[in-house]
Amino acid sequence: xxxxxxxxxxxxxxxxxxxxxxxxxxxxxxxxxxxxxxxxxxxxxxxxxxxxxxxxxxxxxxxxxxxxxxxxxxxxxxxxxxxxxxxxxxxxxxxxxxxxxxxxxxxxxxxxxxxxxxxxxxxxxxxxxxxxxxxxxxxxxxxxxxxxxxxxxxxxxxxxxxxxxxxxxxxxxxxxxxxxxxxxxxxxxxxxxxxxxxxxxxxxxxxxxxxxxxxxxxxxxxxxxxxxxxxxxxxxxxxxxxxxxxxxxxxxxxxxxxxxxxxxxxxxxxxxxxxxxxxxxxxxxxxxxxxxxxxxxxxxxxxxxxxxxxxxxxxxxxxxxxxxxxxxxxxxxxxxxxxxxxxxxxxxxxxxxxxxxxxxxxxxxxxxxxxxxxxxxxxxxxxxxxxxxxxxxxxxxxxxxxxxxxxxxxxxxxxxxxxxxxxxxxxxxxxxxxxxxxxxxxxxxxxxxxxxx
Amino acid sequence: xxxxxxxxxxxxxxxxxxxxxxxxxxxxxxxxxxxxxxxxxxxxxxxxxxxxxxxxxxxxxxxxxxxxxxxxxxxxxxxxxxxxxxxxxxxxxxxxxxxxxxxxxxxxxxxxxxxxxxxxxxxxxxxxxxxxxxxxxxxxxxxxxxxxxxxxxxxxxxxxxxxxxxxxxxxxxxxxxxxxxxxxxxxxxxxxxxxxxxxxxxxxxxxxxxxxxxxxxxxxxxxxxxxxxxxxxxxxxxxxxxxxxxxxxxxxxxxxxxxxxxxxxxxxxxxxxxxxxxxxxxxxxxxxxxxxxxxxxxxxxxxxxxxxxxxxxxxxxxxxxxxxxxxxxxxxxxxxxxxxxxxxxxxxxxxxxxxxxxxxxxxxxxxxxxxxxxxxxxxxxxxxxxxxxxxxxxxxxxxxxxxxxxxxxxxxxxxxxxxxxxxxxxxxxxxxxxxxxxxxxxxxxxxxxxxxx
Numbered sequence: 001x002x003x004x005x006x007x008x009x010x011x012x013x014x015x016x017x018x019x020x021x022x023x024x025x026x027x028x029x030x031x032x033x034x035x036x037x038x039x040x041x042x043x044x045x046x047x048x049x050x051x052x053x054x055x056x057x058x059x060x061x062x063x064x065x066x067x068x069x070x071x072x073x074x075x076x077x078x079x080x081x082x083x084x085x086x087x088x089x090x091x092x093x094x095x096x097x098x099x100x101x102x103x104x105x106x107x108x109x110x111x112x113x114x115x116x117x118x119x120x121x122x123x124x125x126x127x128x129x130x131x132x133x134x135x136x137x138x139x140x141x142x143x144x145x146x147x148x149x150x151x152x153x154x155x156x157x158x159x160x161x162x163x164x165x166x167x168x169x170x171x172x173x174x175x176x177x178x179x180x181x182x183x184x185x186x187x188x189x190x191x192x193x194x195x196x197x198x199x200x201x202x203x204x205x206x207x208x209x210x211x212x213x214x215x216x217x218x219x220x221x222x223x224x225x226x227x228x229x230x231x232x233x234x235x236x237x238x239x240x241x242x243x244x245x246x247x248x249x250x251x252x253x254x255x256x257x258x259x260x261x262x263x264x265x266x267x268x269x270x271x272x273x274x275x276x277x278x279x280x281x282x283x284x285x286x287x288x289x290x291x292x293x294x295x296x297x298x299x300x301x302x303x304x305x306x307x308x309x310x311x312x313x314x315x316x317x318x319x320x321x322x323x324x325x326x327x328x329x330x331x332x333x334x335x336x337x338x339x340x341x342x343x344x345x346x347x348x349x350x351x352x353x354x355x356x357x358x359x360x361x362x363x364x365x366x367x368x369x370x371x372x373x374x375x376x377x378x379x380x381x382x383x384x385x386x387x388x389x390x391x392x393x394x395x396x397x398x399x400x401x402x403x404x405x406x407x408x409x410x411x412x413x414x415x416x417x418x419x420x421x422x423x424x425x426x427x428x429x430x431x432x433x434x435x436x437x438x439x440x441x442x443x444x445x446x447x448x449x450x451x452x453x
Numbered sequence: 454x455x456x457x458x459x460x461x462x463x464x465x466x467x468x469x470x471x472x473x474x475x476x477x478x479x480x481x482x483x484x485x486x487x488x489x490x491x492x493x494x495x496x497x498x499x500x501x502x503x504x505x506x507x508x509x510x511x512x513x514x515x516x517x518x519x520x521x522x523x524x525x526x527x528x529x530x531x532x533x534x535x536x537x538x539x540x541x542x543x544x545x546x547x548x549x550x551x552x553x554x555x556x557x558x559x560x561x562x563x564x565x566x567x568x569x570x571x572x573x574x575x576x577x578x579x580x581x582x583x584x585x586x587x588x589x590x591x592x593x594x595x596x597x598x599x600x601x602x603x604x605x606x607x608x609x610x611x612x613x614x615x616x617x618x619x620x621x622x623x624x625x626x627x628x629x630x631x632x633x634x635x636x637x638x639x640x641x642x643x644x645x646x647x648x649x650x651x652x653x654x655x656x657x658x659x660x661x662x663x664x665x666x667x668x669x670x671x672x673x674x675x676x677x678x679x680x681x682x683x684x685x686x687x688x689x690x691x692x693x694x695x696x697x698x699x700x701x702x703x704x705x706x707x708x709x710x711x712x713x714x715x716x717x718x719x720x721x722x723x724x725x726x727x728x729x730x731x732x733x734x735x736x737x738x739x740x741x742x743x744x745x746x747x748x749x750x751x752x753x754x755x756x757x758x759x760x761x762x763x764x765x766x767x768x769x770x771x772x773x774x775x776x777x778x779x780x781x782x783x784x785x786x787x788x789x790x791x792x793x794x795x796x797x798x799x800x801x802x803x804x805x806x807x808x809x810x811x812x813x814x815x816x817x818x819x820x821x822x823x824x825x826x827x828x829x830x831x832x833x834x835x836x837x838x839x840x841x842x843x844x845x846x847x848x849x850x851x852x853x854x855x856x857x858x859x860x861x862x863x864x865x866x867x868x869x870x871x872x873x874x875x876x877x878x879x880x881x882x883x884x885x886x887x888x889x890x891x892x893x894x895x896x897x898x899x900x901x902x903x904x905x906x
Contacts (some may be wrong), residue, residue, distance in 0.1 A: 010487070015756070016753075016756075031473070037835060038525065045674060127466055197517065203625070209470055211796060218673060282790075284786055284787070284790070286775070286779065286782060286786055288776075288779055288782070294774075296772075298772070299808060299809065299810065300769065300771040300772065300776070300795065301468075301769065301771045301772070301790060302771065302772040302773075303468070303469075303772070303773050303774070303775070303786055303787060304773075304774045304775070305760050305774075305775045305776065305779045305782055305783070306763075306776025306778065306779030306782075307763070307774060307775075308776055310759075310760070310774070312772075312774050314767075314772055316753065317753060318753040318754040318755065318756065319749070319751070319753065319754070319755040319756070319765075319767055319772060320755075320756050320757075321755070321757045321758075321759065321760060321763070321765050321774050322739075322756070322757070322758045322760075323741070323759025323760060325759065326739065326741055326759030329739060329741070329758055329759075330756065330758070332738070333737055333739055333756055333758065336737075337737070337754060342753065354807035354808050354820060355752060355807050355822055355886075356752065357752070359846065359847035359848075360847065363846075363847055363863060365846035365847065365884075367807060367820070367822070367886050369810075369820070387864050389842075389844040389866050391842040391844075391888040391890075393812065393816075393818035393888065393890060394812035394813065394816055394818065395812075410816060410890060411840050411890055413842050413866060413868055415866055422841045423640055431807075431818075433818070433820050433888050435844040435846065437844075437846060437863060446719060
């Protein structure tokens with residue numbers, strides 16, 4: 001069985017902890033049973049393994065999230081990053097092509113596609129096992145998970161099973177795959193109420209099918225001879241969702257119901273409901289707060305008192321103070337902020353922007369703390385428009401400047417002028433302060449070269 | 454006429470903007486008529502000048518505030534900094550000794566002592582002129598300002614004038630200096646109500662007297678031959694307030710009433726009432742806030758929505774989110790924080806701590822941005838227990854290392870190992886990033902030497 005996790009999104013709703021480089025599913029805010037902190041992707045992967053799904057995992061994602069996935073999940077998962085952002089159908093088409101061409105999975109292997117950020121429990125993964133079983137038994141071309149609705153929501157898509165009084169809900173029937181008659185997207189409350197009476201489910205975005213079924217659809221758009229060609233011609237796939245392109249067009253669809261915990265922790269309001277602690281990070285809580293959560297990723301302390309139903313979140317990107325019931329409004333406001341991410345996870349480690357100031361028109365200075373994980377390196381590169389000064393503050397490594405390599409450690413200084421080739425490798429975990437000077441300072445001012453360590 | 458402003462206090466109540474190095478009276482949060490921002494000390498000095506008091510100004514303060522006063526008020530005011538913190542009587546005794554010994558003021562010159570942080574209007578300074586006039590006319594040995602009470606407060610000291618029905622309040626009588634019968638400190642509300650019926654005033658902490666009168670009292674504690682001796686023997690003065698030591702013991706005291714605006718902007722609740730703007734700094738205000746103030750001294754944005762009667766304040770020291778009516782509680786909580794100030798005004802400019810982290814036991818790194826004003830320099834010095842790396846990011850200056858002087862500018866790097874003598878002088882305004890490496894990193898690890906630029 002192949003499990004494809006979809007991981008996308010720019011994550012402005014959980015600003016300032018999420019940003020263009022760190023979507024909500026990578027925030028390490030959830031508490032495990034043994035008190036450790038984990039992110040949503042770490043949670044779903046852990047749950048999938050605990051449910052003994054015996055699945056190989058592939059992440060269908062974008063380039064910006066690749067490093068976060070490697071950082072948080074290690075090398076146990078495959079990653080297929082789309083070369084440009086399109087929609088869920090192309091992303092799944094690319095991942096399925098990877099399974100077909102690169103992993104050489106057989107056409108009758110069961111593939112389950114699911115989001116990487118649902119907040120659920122073990123029953124969710126048991127339902128996935130049932131879906132896979134239904135596909136194996138040819139119950140339908142496409143089997144999807146139906147979430148038992150708790151209220152007539154206008155937000156979700158609905159899956160309506162074939163009307164059949166003999167299918168009236170009972171615990172036994174809920175275990176089965178039910179034939180689907182139609183889909184309805186985001187109905188009015190009135191229509192939603194009617195749908196609930198018909199026994200409709202929310203569409204949870206979990207789909208199971210045989211690899212060959214999806215490859216057949218992929219080939220209708222692209223007759224590629226291999227994965228590299230599929231990747232190169234990715235722009236030819238239409239910008240359309242999997243729901244529209246596959247689910248709604250499928251001739252034979254079944255739904256397997258799930259009625260356990262299922263939440264989208266996509267706003268501060270919903271996320272804080274699932275946080276084990278009211279305060280995470282350097283926080284001083286006064287005695288007069290009520291239902292207030294504080295998450296602080298800055299070094300300096302946050303003091304909060306006299307608040308009710310408020311979320312406070314601070315990160316190197318900014319500071320949020322918002323009534324929980326207004327947390328839906330955040331995206332609207334912060335979309336206007338065009339700031340660079342001040343904190344990023346990369347495959348070699350992390351960096352944090354400490355200061356980013358234009359002193360004079362054309363004299364910009366950016367100060368970062370960079371931590372390189374032991375054994376990792378930053379590629380051999382040059383910049384055309386900026387100088388960099390690195391002061392090593394912890395650990396040991398090797399530094400290369402214009403081909404000359406030397407050992408470096410705490411207290412050493414690396415001065416890199418524009419057009420100088422340079423690279424750095426961590427022997428132990430290595431932390432340094434970087435000051436960039438240039439005009440303008442752009443991320444793209446970088447050319448990478450090969451270097452053999 | 455000599456005006457002595459008392460400037461002290463550690464300023465935890467307005468945390469995180471105020472700290473041990475920056476008391477509330479130095480926060481540049483008040484708006485002038487022409488839209489500029491000024492601090493409380495800038496405001497009172499401007500008001501004193503606008504009221505044409507014709508007074509020379511001396512600040513009685515402590516060493517930690519000296520640089521802030523010079524920075525904010527320039528060299529137009531004299532500064533007498535006590536060598537150790539005692540109380541208001543010793544502080545005023547030292548300042549008066551300075552007027553006597555150093556400025557050689559005559560014994561009959563009028564001295565007015567006042568706080569440096571009252572939020573008042575022009576009438577306050579006109580009242581001071583009347584007090585000075587009363588002292589000149591020998592109305593009493595000591596003349597103080599009586600604030601017309603607006604409610605029976607338990608917080609203030611009261612000044613009770615001689616009971617005399619002919620002194621019953623009228624606008625005319627309020628203009629006069631009234632003889633004082635007694636003082637009462639912080640009464641119960643019941644007693645305060647009775648005091649109000651007696652025509653008592655709040656003691657506003659403004660005192661006028663002839664220099665000779667106070668020098669006579671000073672000499673009862675110390676027969677010094679000059680200011681230097683007074684300064685050196687400062688510890689011999691008793692730790693007692695001016696109210697107890699002078700006002701309550703004085704044989705002849707008069708009070709001049711003042712009934713205009715008089716506020717102590719000592720908590721966020723009272724301060725925000727006088728802020729012209731709801732947002733100061735990089736702030737994104739949502740549309741659903743009510744009576745909420747945000748002051749942001751960090752570079753990154755603060756977004757606030759859905760709040761009511763809340764103050765949000767962010768600085769390099771930390772972040773505060775507090776219901777305004779709980780702002781009295783702040784001091785209690787943040788007194789427990791033993792963090793170093795992350796932002797300081799010095800006589801040569803300012804610095805801001807960007808990061809302060811202990812990577813390993815004994816491997817501490819402190820990163821700062823330092824701005825030196827054109828023409829100013831940091832003293833020639835060595836450190837015994839830390840290295841420093843400076844990356845110049847704006848401006849031009851001169852750097853001295855072990856006696857060798859060189860020009861420096863944007864992009865240059867100064868590496869200073871422990872035991873190396875070094876100094877820096879700004880030609881234009883000069884900004885650099887400093888990384889300190891040491892164990893432990895203590896402010897006192899510094900020895901200063903003479904250097905002729």
